Amino acid sequence: xxxxxxxxxxxxxxxxxxxxxxxxxxxxxxxxxxxxxxxxxxxxxxxxxxxxxxxxxxxxxxxxxxxxxxxxxxxxxxxxxxxxxxxxxxxxxxxxxxxxxxxxxxxxxxxxxxxxxxxxxxxxxxxxxxxxxxxxxxxxxxxxxxxxxxxxxxxxxxxxxxxxxxxxxxxxxxxxxxxxxxxxxxxxxxxxxxxxxxxxxxxxxxxxxx
DNA sequence: GTTATGATTTACT
DNA sequence: GTAAATCATAACG
Numbered sequence: 748x749x750x751x752x753x754x755x756x757x758x759x760x761x762x763x764x765x766x767x768x769x770x771x772x773x774x775x776x777x778x779x780x781x782x783x784x785x786x787x788x789x790x791x792x793x794x795x796x797x798x799x800x801x802x803x804x805x806x807x808x809x810x811x812x813x814x815x816x817x818x819x820x821x822x823x824x825x826x827x828x829x830x831x832x833x834x835x836x837x838x839x840x841x842x843x844x845x846x847x848x849x850x851x852x853x854x855x856x857x858x859x860x861x862x863x864x865x866x867x868x869x870x871x872x873x874x875x876x877x878x879x880x881x882x883x884x885x886x887x888x889x890x891x892x893x894x895x896x897x898x899x900x901x902x903x904x905x906x907x908x909x910x911x912x913x914x915x916x917x918x919x920x921x922x923x924x925x926x927x928x929x930x931x932x933x934x935x936x937x938x939x940x941x942x943x944x945x946x947x948x949x950x951x952x953x954x955x956x957x
Numbered sequence: 958g959t960t961a962t963g964a965t966t967t968a969c970t
Numbered sequence: 971g972t973a974a975a976t977c978a979t980a981a982c983g
Binding site: 811838888 | 962963964965966967
């Protein structure tokens, strides 16, 4: 049975418990995050939306992951923090890609947020993207998500549920679609993992699932 | 110190 | 379909 999320409700009661992020594998958690509400408060502006697309990246044996083979570098160091920390890195020189770190310290699993359905502060998000009216491209694709939420590498290494960035539980049961991750062709066999997850029938998806 | 490149987006042919 | 934009990072010498 399908349900659509019409209203985002959030208060301290429904804050996503970070402890949960320690007790499940990253591919399961990436599905759990779909349908959750992400809220940022950056430069005094509150913006947010329902997470509609994620990808899982696992440290040890996932070639697509920055921390493949547990390899720690200056860039990916925040992935080695305990679950609930935020990993933001610059991609192609232009885009800030936003990840939520899961698992215990030194097990560098992370979940990339690829798309959201805008719910809060839409005017602010439009202006951050230099857009006049609401279109899907506002918040589809990981670079666009970060831009409209005001997420920059300044947030790298910070902790979820702090003032700037909060995650709330999803209000309803939802349905998930799966596909291959985007832009990881170099990862050989791991590129075939169905570790990309979308909110079923949501138009706020960066690329159609096939 | 130098160089190649990427978990992308966008515009254009 | 192809390509440009654009730079911090990683890998190498």
